[in-house]
Amino acid sequence: MRTLLVPLDGSSLAEQALAYAEVLASRLEAKLLLVRIAELDDRREAYLTERDEEAHHAAAEYVGALAEEVSQRGVPARGVVRCGRAAAWILEEARLRQADMIVMTAHGMGCAGSAAYGRVASEVLSRAQVPVLLVPTDPSKSVALLAQKHPRILVPLDGSLAAEEALVVAKALADRLGAELWLSTAYPRQEDVSRRQMVLSRIEALSYLAQLRLHLALEGYRARIEVRPGPPAEVISEVYHHRDAALVVMATHSRIGRDWLPTGSVPSRLIGDGTMPLLLVRPRRFGWTNYLYLPSSDCRLELDGSGRALVWAALRALSQAIPDGEEDARNILRDLERTLLSSEG
Numbered sequence: 001m002r003t004l005l006v007p008l009d010g011s012s013l014a015e016q017a018l019a020y021a022e023v024l025a026s027r028l029e030a031k032l033l034l035v036r037i038a039e040l041d042d043r044r045e046a047y048l049t050e051r052d053e054e055a056h057h058a059a060a061e062y063v064g065a066l067a068e069e070v071s072q073r074g075v076p077a078r079g080v081v082r083c084g085r086a087a088a089w090i091l092e093e094a095r096l097r098q099a100d101m102i103v104m105t106a107h108g109m110g111c112a113g114s115a116a117y118g119r120v121a122s123e124v125l126s127r128a129q130v131p132v133l134l135v136p137t138d139p140s141k142s143v144a145l146l147a148q149k150h151p152r153i154l155v156p157l158d159g160s161l162a163a164e165e166a167l168v169v170a171k172a173l174a175d176r177l178g179a180e181l182w183l184s185t186a187y188p189r190q191e192d193v194s195r196r197q198m199v200l201s202r203i204e205a206l207s208y209l210a211q212l213r214l215h216l217a218l219e220g221y222r223a224r225i226e227v228r229p230g231p232p233a234e235v236i237s238e239v240y241h242h243r244d245a246a247l248v249v250m251a252t253h254s255r256i257g258r259d260w261l262p263t264g265s266v267p268s269r270l271i272g273d274g275t276m277p278l279l280l281v282r283p284r285r286f287g288w289t290n291y292l293y294l295p296s297s298d299c300r301l302e303l304d305g306s307g308r309a310l311v312w313a314a315l316r317a318l319s320q321a322i323p324d325g326e327e328d329a330r331n332i333l334r335d336l337e338r339t340l341l342s343s344e345g
Contacts, residue, residue, distance in 0.1 A: 087123035162283035
């Protein structure tokens, strides 16, 4: 990643993104493009009044001073001023300058009081061709965690091809940051399903993440896995805070031009939480991975001798991969092994 674009509107709230972006750019050896937007209404975009020209000059001084300060601290930065619709210019500058990422605050840049996130941020998210990093209103803890030698990057997954595309971006960041990847997923709570189904869902989740972790290890990445019961947004927040992650990298599940963050979606809930930096990646693939499927107890499967041996070996390998303390999961796998062995008679 070579260029990070940071939109600014002159407010201290919008500037919060700059602190995080500066540390990230320093670690990535990237440059910052600070884009100061002076918004005009549609009727005034065709011409500038004398007052507008004065505002443009003030904006140029403001963004130039910020860029100079950042450059003096060792991160290459330049400032650009644009007059017009903020979201349109942010997207156009990202295209013209070939930015690799847009870094902005979710609750600044034209935030409407009751909106979950700002008007400008919403439009940028729905049309951006590059990942968008939304920084919390108080990024001080996140900045400190990002500056660590081996920061943690949380990657929430749900078994979909779309979600796994976030791993591509997360791996690129891990390469440059020396970061540890923390893969997480959620499964149903016991009050929502039977105990057996809950344990089977946990086994399924552990197996899925264990497979991904193995692939990452073979590629040379440090990765950990964690599964928790509960709604996905709650689980992501719990793991993020409990593990002191510096960043959450996750995919959305919609295509360009559509409502990227529909009300009630997991990303929109996390943005509403406002406590974690979220790098949102728009997926190119949709569908589901070969997520392990455990059939219900009334399912019957016909196997010959070699088939039984293969399934038994897989169950043994899965049992050994389950972390310590997961006795319920181990017991269910032992039951499945015994059932398989007894069927040989």
